[in-house]
Amino acid sequence: MVNIGKILKRSWHILWNYRVLWIFGVLLALTSGGGNGGANGGGSSSRSSGAEFNGFHGGIPNDAPQWVRDWYEWGTQNVLPLFMHPEQHISTFVTIGIVILLVILLISILFALVRYPAETAVVRMVDEFENTGSKVSFKQGWKLGWNRRAFRMWLVDLLLFLPVFVLLLLILAAGLIVFASVSSTFQVTNTFGIVAAIGLAFLSLFLLIVAGILLSLLRNLAIRAVSLEDMRAMEALKFGWAMFKRNWKSVGLMWLVMMGIGIGFGIAGLILFFLLIPAYLILLLPAGLVAAVPGAIAYGITSIFTAGPLTWIIAFLVAIPFFFTILFAPMVVVSGWFKIYEGNVWTLTYREIKALENLSTPEILGDNVPAA
Template sequence: MDYGKILTRAWEIIWKFKVLWIFGILASCGQGSSGGGSGGGNSGVQFKADEVNLHPGIRSFFSQIDRFFDNIDAWQVAVFIGGLILFMLIMGLLMTALSTIGRIGLVQGTVQAEEGVDRLTFSDLFTSGKPFFWRVFALNLIMGFIILIIMLIILAPVIGFTILTAGIGALCLIPLICVLVPLGWMISVVMEQANIALVVEDLGIIEAIQRGWTVFRENLGKMVIMALILGVGSFFIGITLALPIIIIAVPAVLGIVGGAIADSSSIIGGGLVVAMLCFVAYLPVLIVLGGILRSYINTAWTLTYLTLTTESTTDTEEPEIQTDDSETA
């Protein structure tokens, strides 16, 4: 397999058909998200701002938070936490749905580009992807839920043991992490192939998982190399995209430090406002660049799948051709 050809072709496709950037943005919606929640209130732990040497404005802010939690009832806390969990679930489903649309559009766009189409439109890709939506949605939702349950089953005893042993049990996490990291990587690659197989070959959920595993298992070495190329490359590009966010935080830090030295809440507020405005200005750029990166990665994986499955088909057909020739001779 020519890795350079696949990577070059992936860039040519997303540069020629920039509509795929939109699907890349959509596909990014469900990436790197977590289903964590938060809770608080009436926990018996209170922050006493007057016991810490803080700026008067900051002390007043924390004092107001302290009074707020002192004045709410337990049922209000329960309603708030329940509403927060419900909101997180709804947002998670919405993000998964948008990510599903993006995944399907990128796969179909890549396939059609390889078939030689001259033009791709959002409406055409969206319409042609409708028959696959619920299968891809269910595939990722079910597998995500199964992985979450498995992780909880594995980590819960370790966390409990760590608490009981005053942190000594955390040493057990080192070999566990050494096992979970490559396992998680393998699952992510198999799932990527399963998503592509479902759309390209119009398979059911179980058949797509089986097909993804087969392609991965039969081409393990090639999959590892491609995953390393895309993984390392996207890691460094992601760091580059995140650098402006670190720079954006500078006005906020300077404002807090300067405000504390000058005993001025206006300086603190000014620094925070400047940082927030810079972040809002950079956010669209970050979303677009992240979408381009996602469209490139998905396109490269789709081309990898098409290449490997084509090679596999060719290899299985060659013996038959040789047999026919020998019989003719």
């Protein structure tokens, strides 16, 4: 059995004495979100448009600012028809869906390019610190993570997601069975289908929970086999599973301890969130200034291809993640601390299990490493 108390204490020591890890923790936390002065014809058209949607929006005051009128006219011409006659705008909805999917895919790729090198770097930096007591700079640490090991770590996550995806498909199939059964005109088929679907859904949900727990345990070991032993993805999964089977009591107990710590951190984080309200007020102006830069860039680019309120909407959507990232920076830092601490715990657990299996105890948990 691993020494859980010693691992927890040592992980805390590393967290507070290896400050460069905090930068990687933040990266992991962020990646693991005209008036009536015109011609009579124009004025008549504007009033007609307002009257057409008057029952839907209630119109706008005659003395409303010009920008309000512009937004109102744009909404009545481009947004309301999508909801009033959706069958006539199928291609528009498809285009919007494709754009959203591409944006999500792009963001996921960018996050992966940061998350996996950062996670690989943290594991290797902690292992190096335990072996030699030496600390590296952020640049040196990033080099430890920016290599094929990070890609293999991504492959490990991809392979571990496959059984989860299958179980999600089973739950979706259960929903389709319910729909087909309710639509059936035969009472026997209706009842049997609903009962079968409910049973399939509960079984799939149970298997999903169990699989989620086992896969998370396996991941904690497999990604360290990739990071520290330079194993390939499948080799690391086999190695991690074999290690788990031989040491399931130690791994399972550590998982329970970390779950309890995670729950405690969640409660403390919720309290801290409200205690930091004065800090959020102070950060409002810096957050707005920082968000204005990417927002202005997005506005300048989109104004080349489009005009009107749509350019402002795109600029706002680009700026808002930066705004909230700066506004809630204290919580991001705290979340990063926990991610580093959790990673330290599993790295030291992996090291001690290997040492116990090899019947050797040199420099386990930094016993012989000078204090920083």
